[in-house]
Amino acid sequence: xxxxxxxxxxxxxxxxxxxxxxxxxxxxxxxxxxxxxxxxxxxxxxxxxxxxxxxxxxxxxxxxxxxxxxxxxxxxxxxxxxxxxxxxxxxxxxxxxxxxxxxxxxxxxxxxxxxxxxxxxxxxxxxxxxxxxxxxxxxxxxxxxxxxxxxxxxxxxxxxxxxxxxxxxxxxxxxxxxxxxxxxxxxxxxxxxxxxxxxxxxxxxxxxxxxxxxxxxxxxxxxxxxxxxxxxxxxxxxxxxxxxxxxxxxxxxxxxxxxxxxxxxxxxxxxxxxxxxxxxxxxxxxxxxxxxxxxxxxxxxxxxxxxxxxxxxxxxxxxxxxxxxxxxxxxxxxxxxxxxxxxxxxxxxxx
Numbered sequence: 240x241x242x243x244x245x246x247x248x249x250x251x252x253x254x255x256x257x258x259x260x261x262x263x264x265x266x267x268x269x270x271x272x273x274x275x276x277x278x279x280x281x282x283x284x285x286x287x288x289x290x291x292x293x294x295x296x297x298x299x300x301x302x303x304x305x306x307x308x309x310x311x312x313x314x315x316x317x318x319x320x321x322x323x324x325x326x327x328x329x330x331x332x333x334x335x336x337x338x339x340x341x342x343x344x345x346x347x348x349x350x351x352x353x354x355x356x357x358x359x360x361x362x363x364x365x366x367x368x369x370x371x372x373x374x375x376x377x378x379x380x381x382x383x384x385x386x387x388x389x390x391x392x393x394x395x396x397x398x399x400x401x402x403x404x405x406x407x408x409x410x411x412x413x414x415x416x417x418x419x420x421x422x423x424x425x426x427x428x429x430x431x432x433x434x435x436x437x438x439x440x441x442x443x444x445x446x447x448x449x450x451x452x453x454x455x456x457x458x459x460x461x462x463x464x465x466x467x468x469x470x471x472x473x474x475x476x477x478x479x480x481x482x483x484x485x486x487x488x489x490x491x492x493x494x495x496x497x498x499x500x501x502x503x504x505x506x507x508x509x510x511x512x513x514x515x516x517x518x519x520x521x522x523x524x525x526x527x528x529x530x531x532x533x534x535x536x537x538x539x540x541x542x543x544x545x546x547x548x549x550x551x552x553x554x555x556x557x558x559x560x561x562x563x564x565x566x567x568x569x570x571x572x573x574x575x576x577x578x579x580x581x582x583x584x585x586x587x588x589x590x
Contacts, residue, residue, distance in 0.1 A: 344382025370400025
């Protein structure tokens with residue numbers, strides 16, 4: 240594994256070069272059922288607040304990621320590419336070689352206190368899930384939330400993890416002094432699809448229980464309906480079932496996001512597709528021929544269907560003042576009546 244001279248691709252390379260050296264790494268394994276087969280690399284990071292590159296499509300500027308790699312093992316995860324910077328593969332290694340920034344809470348507290356920091360919104364869970372399985376052992380998020388609370392710094396969390404309920408009291412305290420946005424990711428409710436495409440995550444119904452529990456405590460929670468997987472999770476009856484379940488859980492909003500396949504994730508997903516759904520490989524090659532994103536016409540069709548269902552069930556897309564307070568993306572071009580070769584791919588706003 241390559242540690243020296245590592246630069247975080249989501250940060251400022253000049254500032255973040257050699258985020259941690261080999262002498263700062265401790266490797267551990269734990270012989271318990273939940274961690275069997277997983278190796279943890281404990282590091283002392285030199286920086287924890289990362290600036291999102293200006294060319295990114297993400298609608299936020301700053302992130303905190305206490306982990307690299309993710310035991311959720313979602314076959315489509317766009318963050319897989321980041322493991323290649325450690326000379327690890329973007330497939331099994333991403334799922335089982337987890338980097339833990341053990342000093343994340345103390346480092347964040349120090350960076351938030353710097354006169355150079357101006358209290359901008361910080362997004363978490365946007366690269367890998369900060370409430371993945373490892374968080375149950377390392378407990379980094381309570382210190383991170385407390386640091387943000389104590390500085391009244393606005394933040395948001397996106398997660399598939401049910402462990403977020405452990406930190407309910409801290410989240411409530413933070414929401415009393417600053418803007419706190421929570422979103423849960425539920426792209427579909429199809430159990431068979433979940434078992435193969437998101438094998439390390441809590442089941443969709445358990446994630447919706449998180450939404451319900453937060454709502455019961457007066458904490459608004461939106462749902463990022465992501466990813467909507469073409470030809471596997473996009474039939475009208477599937478979209479309806481998912482939106483209906485999201486509404487029943489008490490979500491404040493639902494925002495669809497069509498599957499995108501960046502390098503690193505694309506190869507792993509296509510290998511999975513070849514194994515589980517070989518008849519779809521050619522259709523995917525055509526749909527994603529122009530790059531990582533599905534064509535505009537397809538994204539717009541899914542968005543329109545989900546928003547219509549959301550209105551029917553009494554919820555809507557994220558709006559200003561709803562769970563994630565991040566700058567809106569610009570409008571998309573009009574959808575063509577029929578798919579055309581000239582329809583350029585685009586990406587919908589995260590929320």
